[in-house]
Every structure is written in C-alpha cells, then in structure tokens.
Amino acid sequence: MSNNIKSNRLEDTISESDTAQLLSNEEASTSNYTQLNRSVYFQQSDEDELTGSHGIRRRQPVQKFKPGSMNILSAKYESLDYDTCENHLLLDEERKRGYAFIIWKDIARWFVILQIGVVTALIAFIIDICIEEFSGIKYKQLKKSVDIFVLEDKLYIPYLLWVLSNICIVFFGSVLVAYIEPVAAGSGIPQVKCYLNGVKVPRVVRIKTLVVKAVGVITAVVGGLAGGKEGPMIHSGSVVAAGISQGKSTTFNKDFNIFHYFREDHEKRDFVSAGAAAGVSAAFGAPIGGVLFSLEEGTSFWNQALTWRTFFGTVVSTFTLNFALSAYHGHPGELSYPGLLNLGKMEPFPFQFYELPVFMLFGAVGGLLGALWNYINYKLAVFRIRYVSAPWLRVVEACLVAATTATCGFLMMFLLNDCRPLGEDPTKNPLQLFCADGEYNALAAIWFQTPEASVRSFLHDPIGSYKPGSLLLFIVCYFLLSTWTFGLAVSSGLFIPNLLTGAAWGRLLAVFIQYMLPNNTINPGKYALVGAAAQLGGVVRMTISLTVIIIETTGQISNALPIIITVVVAKWTGDFFNEGIYDIHIQLAGVPLLAWEPPPLTHTVYASEVMSHPVFTLRTVENVGHMLELLRLVSYNGFPVVDPPLSDEVEVTTYKRLRGLILRSQLIVLLQNKIYNENANTTWSNLNVDMQMFRNEYPRFPSIDELVIEEWEKSCTIDLRPFMNPSPYTLPHRASLPRLFRLFRALGLRHLPIVNDVNEVVGMVTRKDIARYRVWRHRGHMGMEELLLSSE
Numbered sequence: 001m002s003n004n005i006k007s008n009r010l011e012d013t014i015s016e017s018d019t020a021q022l023l024s025n026e027e028a029s030t031s032n033y034t035q036l037n038r039s040v041y042f043q044q045s046d047e048d049e050l051t052g053s054h055g056i057r058r059r060q061p062v063q064k065f066k067p068g069s070m071n072i073l074s075a076k077y078e079s080l081d082y083d084t085c086e087n088h089l090l091l092d093e094e095r096k097r098g099y100a101f102i103i104w105k106d107i108a109r110w111f112v113i114l115q116i117g118v119v120t121a122l123i124a125f126i127i128d129i130c131i132e133e134f135s136g137i138k139y140k141q142l143k144k145s146v147d148i149f150v151l152e153d154k155l156y157i158p159y160l161l162w163v164l165s166n167i168c169i170v171f172f173g174s175v176l177v178a179y180i181e182p183v184a185a186g187s188g189i190p191q192v193k194c195y196l197n198g199v200k201v202p203r204v205v206r207i208k209t210l211v212v213k214a215v216g217v218i219t220a221v222v223g224g225l226a227g228g229k230e231g232p233m234i235h236s237g238s239v240v241a242a243g244i245s246q247g248k249s250t251t252f253n254k255d256f257n258i259f260h261y262f263r264e265d266h267e268k269r270d271f272v273s274a275g276a277a278a279g280v281s282a283a284f285g286a287p288i289g290g291v292l293f294s295l296e297e298g299t300s301f302w303n304q305a306l307t308w309r310t311f312f313g314t315v316v317s318t319f320t321l322n323f324a325l326s327a328y329h330g331h332p333g334e335l336s337y338p339g340l341l342n343l344g345k346m347e348p349f350p351f352q353f354y355e356l357p358v359f360m361l362f363g364a365v366g367g368l369l370g371a372l373w374n375y376i377n378y379k380l381a382v383f384r385i386r387y388v389s390a391p392w393l394r395v396v397e398a399c400l401v402a403a404t405t406a407t408c409g410f411l412m413m414f415l416l417n418d419c420r421p422l423g424e425d426p427t428k429n430p431l432q433l434f435c436a437d438g439e440y441n442a443l444a445a446i447w448f449q450t451p452e453a454s455v456r457s458f459l460h461d462p463i464g465s466y467k468p469g470s471l472l473l474f475i476v477c478y479f480l481l482s483t484w485t486f487g488l489a490v491s492s493g494l495f496i497p498n499l500l501t502g503a504a505w506g507r508l509l510a511v512f513i514q515y516m517l518p519n520n521t522i523n524p525g526k527y528a529l530v531g532a533a534a535q536l537g538g539v540v541r542m543t544i545s546l547t548v549i550i551i552e553t554t555g556q557i558s559n560a561l562p563i564i565i566t567v568v569v570a571k572w573t574g575d576f577f578n579e580g581i582y583d584i585h586i587q588l589a590g591v592p593l594l595a596w597e598p599p600p601l602t603h604t605v606y607a608s609e610v611m612s613h614p615v616f617t618l619r620t621v622e623n624v625g626h627m628l629e630l631l632r633l634v635s636y637n638g639f640p641v642v643d644p645p646l647s648d649e650v651e652v653t654t655y656k657r658l659r660g661l662i663l664r665s666q667l668i669v670l671l672q673n674k675i676y677n678e679n680a681n682t683t684w685s686n687l688n689v690d691m692q693m694f695r696n697e698y699p700r701f702p703s704i705d706e707l708v709i710e711e712w713e714k715s716c717t718i719d720l721r722p723f724m725n726p727s728p729y730t731l732p733h734r735a736s737l738p739r740l741f742r743l744f745r746a747l748g749l750r751h752l753p754i755v756n757d758v759n760e761v762v763g764m765v766t767r768k769d770i771a772r773y774r775v776w777r778h779r780g781h782m783g784m785e786e787l788l789l790s791s792e
C-alpha cells in the first residue's frame, strides 16, 4: 500500500487474510449490514488535518461536520448512468427494430433539438420583454417623482418609493425561490455544470424550477438587484431540453407517449448539453460561444455528432430570438437582436504592439479583483449556509440587499453632482436633479436603467463622460453589491454585474492612461471592454467560451487578440488565489464533481485502497425477501450480480464470481411488476417484458417503501440475468487511481466492480470514491487531499 495516502475507510486494507472475514450477501444479517454500512459524519477542523509526505493532506473522521465545509462530499447526490446497459431486453429490441429505427431515432433527435432551440428562444423573449417593459415603467415613475420632489426639496419621497418598489418586487421573486423551488436560486450554471459532469442534482431540470427561474429572474432584474438574466437562461435551456426530450412531464403527470427511446440518462444528458448551449446562444446571441460553453464548462462526454446537433440548436435559438425581438421592436425583417445581451456594435479598435502588456495588466487586475470577488462571495455563502438557512431569513436578506442597492444608487446620485450635457447619451430617463438646465446627472442615468443598458453606456459613451471620482465610487459599490447578490434566494446571474464593474474600472484606467499620455487619443470603450472581459474572466475563469461570447456579442472578431490575452491572464492570476466562482459553489454543496484530470502523483494509490468492501451483491437468481431486505437496509444504487455459491460452506469464506451488474431502479421495477419466476406463465411472460417497462418509470422510480409486497411473495425468486448488465466495466484490485479515474471520466461510469485474478468481486468503486481525491492548490503550493463523505 502506498505510504502517502490512506483512505479513511480503509485502515483495513484488503489482504489475503481478510478474505475469510468478508461475508457473502446471503449470510449478512441485519446487524452485519448495519455494521458494514460505512456512512459516517465527519467534521473538518484544523486540528484534524495532518500533512503527510508528498504534501498530501489527510483528515481524521470525527462525529459531525460543520456546514459550509469545502472538503465534504455529500451522499445526497446520485450519479447519472452514461453507460448503456446491454441486457437481453435491449438486444431483443435492437433485433426487432433494425436499422429503420436507428434512422428514425436520429431524425427525432434533430427534431427535438429544433424544438429546444425554438422554445428556449421564446422563453428568453418573454423574459426580455417583461424585464424591459416593467423596468421602463418603474424607472419612468421614479424619474417623474424625482423631477417633482427635487423642486420641493423632498427627495426622501422618491428615495422611499425606489426602496419600496425594489423590496416589493424582490420579495415576490425571493418568496418563490425560498419557499417553492430553492434550486432555482442563482444563475443555475453550477447546477447545470454538475448535471453535465454526470451528477444528478435533485429537481434541477423540472418544470417547476423553470417557472420559478423565469419569474425569479424578471423580479430580480426589475427589482434593481445587481444581477443579470443571462446565467438563468443557460439553466432554462437545460430544463427545456430535459423536458422536451422525454416526451412527458412528471410534474403534471402527463405522458405524451413520444420519445420513449430517449428516456435514459445518456440521451437526456446529451440533450441537456444542447439545451445549455441554446441558452447561452439566446442569452448572448453567441451560437459558437454556446457550443464552446457546453464543451468547456460542462459536458464530460463529447462527440462529433453532438457538436453538430448542439450547433444546430444554438443557431435555431439565436435566430428565433432575433426574429421575435426584431418583430417586437417593429422591424421583423432586420434581424438585429441576436441575443438578450446587447452590448451595442463595437467598432474594431486598432491596437499597437506595445499595448499588449497593457492588456496583460488589465488581465492581472481582473484576476485579482475576480479572486477577491470570489473570496468575499465564498465567505458570504458560508455565512448563509450556517446562519441564514431558514427560508424567511433568506427572503429578508434579499429584501435587505434590494433596499441597500437603491440606497447606494440614491446616495451616489445625490452626493456626486456628475453633470453632462443632454443629447450625448441615449439614456431613456435623463434626470436633471441638481444639474443646470440642459444637463443631466450621469450617475443617475447609470442607476435609472437596467445593468445591461449601463454596460452599454460605459462601452459607448465618449471620453470624459464620467468623473473619475464617480467611477471609483461606483466600482466599489457595485463590486460589493454584486458579490453580496450572487447567492441570495433570487434567480439572477453574475455575468452582467461583473461586466458592468469591469467596464467601469476599465473606463477609469482609460482616464488614467489618457492622463499619462495626453498627446494620444484614448478610446475609453476599448479599455472598458477589456476591463469587462478581465473582471468576468477573473470571476468565472472561463477562457475560450468567454472570449468567443464577447467577440460574438460585440460583433468584432478583430478585437479577439486583446480579449484572449486579457481573459487568459485573468484566469492565471485568479487561479493563483482561489477557484472559479462556480467551482467554489459546487464544492460548498459537496457535489462529487470529477475534474478533467486525475490527481497527479497517484499511480501508487490502488483500487484496493479506494474501493468499498465487502460488497453487497445479489445472486443471478435471487430471493425476493432477500432483495427487499437489502434494498431497505442500504441506499446503494448498484449491486454486482454474482454466481450462486457452490455449497453453504464455501459461501461464507469466498468471494463470488461476477456475472453482471444491476441497478436499484431496475430491481424496483422488477419487484413492482412482480416479475417472479413463479409467475412466469401466469401474470407475465418473456414476451410482454421489454425496455418499455423500465422507461415508463424513468426518471422518478418509486422508492422501495412505496412497493406493496405481500408476505407470500418474499419466498418467490427473480431471475436477474435478462435484466442485468452482463458485461459491466471492471478493473483488477491492483489498478491505479488514475486508471480508475479515466474510466469514470471517459465513460461516464456510475459503478465499477473491482475484481481479483479470477473475476470475483472484491470491492466496489463509485464516482464518490473517485471524487474524494482532489488536488488542492494554494498560493503556489500543490498537493492532494482526501475529502470526506457525509451521509447528508
């Protein structure tokens, strides 16, 4: 055994002498099951942490774990099964249907993608129109009231009106999120990322989530919070994809009896990748960026066919949205609204060779500020998990942020008299406030519009439009507000607020550069755009997709090089301090996400150290009573199917030869339909048992406690051979951790039985066992840590 890592659960590492102690499933009594069940609560604290050789950190198990820990994996997340179960039923189905069915299925796939693109775009359209109309009404009323009361010296009235309107709107959205569907909070990108990685995040792709998300994002943006509608669109696209591709709604208990053949994790996950990409495309008008987002951020399994289909979905999505928005704005033929985020068309900005270091500097500033943003948001998230977890407290917090946002805006408008002549800015609601006639307050223009319109202002307004002091104060305020807002019980994303903060400090640096080089004419829009890319890159740490999204959104490929340089430097700088914000939230939630690569220097960690043992197995022909007992006692989702023992004596002392693997969900369907050998010719026959029986229940299989099993049935038997996966992937117990990791990562496995030299099952490895080994990096140091598994 390697001397540098020791599993918390494997002090009893498997050896020849242990063999005799491992109980077979038939012999394991209730007490044995309980004793062998390894679910343990752990607590992380600095005292528990030991630093071993090779920089590997080990933690000792303790009784409880602190909520908000970064080194706990939660057992509540199940995995998706990307591997096809090639059982007899599937082979029968293939034989019966032939090639015609393959072609039909392929056509259906393209048709589903088309629908996903159209529906995602329509949802984006509705969200956009609602936000634009409601915000228009709100800011028009506020402007009216400011104009009236400023003359009477009663500015507290519009202030109170602003605060109250923000609170009421945000209250509505927050109640929906906190009480009806908490998983709809935030942008949804971390959850989608987990789903695409192969983790089932409960309720993440349900219709209820979509409705709460859509209404929530409208209320968040109209309520004036420092959030955007783009992230939620990615989540919405994923839900649409999951819904349409299954041809049924479990929420409404409605089965349209179509697309049965897509009712499996493998197909569903491919559609969700396309849906997420369609969401990006609708959000930013970036079809290529959408495909790259799915590729870079999430989808672990990618192939050429999926690239084409995803691209088709993104193009359909941006085209539909473009058409709908252009028609809404009164010129249907023009197609000038490719996405929700409209940064306005940027001019190509010429840049000199000597400017490249300046872009790097911007990247470094973005990386530093992004890391700081993530750090503050992480601390706030931990505080929320520990102290603000009750739904009512979360609603109160959201309302408090809404009021603070209005207060910040009001104080800035009131205290900083930054006036500008009317007519230079296309702002819809110019506020005169204390400015002279023919002028308007530049900061009021920024606050009295949606954040997206403010980004546009920073990118396009001429130099000298904002005083440096105003910009600085705005940056500090918006930076803090946006980091406080992400993670509230509201649906909103972080793209726009970070683009806004970045554009503001980019503009500020442009003022500084102009001051240093008075003879050159500086284009502030150029630096605002580079600043926006740097800030967002520093927070989310996306590179390829972010660059392409920004290029597509601004319609200028010639600006690519400065943006690429900036985003890459921002990522490198930020990664020096902490992880991207999505990864931080994923780790806080304890999701067993698999990284792209196995932890380095782990070839000496063997499967025998990683696996769980003894393994709960089932025999090829199994007794119903035993199955029931097993399913009630353990919550595992996969069981190796083994040969029955040759004799009672041998049974107690040896491992059993592997014959296949069966899932809990399959066992439950078999029990539910009473596919007992004893009933084979009376209530069912081989002819009427097919894949459909399992697909009907997908994805919400009943729990074992919901089944009604009579006492007499317990003595019946089920032949598992036609239903199990007869050729599961396996590895020998001497396989290394990187080998296990690659098998899980590349094939999307859920369970991997570990066998000995004669194909007998000696252990079981699941995604959580692999995800427990994680690389840690801190300020230039690197090592590997072993996470702990909680049963919550």
Ligand code: ATP
Binding pocket: 075, 077, 078, 079, 080, 611, 612, 613, 614, 615, 616, 617, 635, 636, 637, 638, 639, 640, 750, 751, 764, 765, 766, 767, 768, 769
């Ligand atoms: P998933 O949650 O991904 O659907 P699962 O519920 O079957 O899979 P996990 O929750 O990942 O399993 O497993 C938790 C722990 O239980 C892991 O350490 C794993 O090795 C162990 N385990 C899983 N299945 C078995 C089994 N049949 N016998 C013994 N241990 C098992």
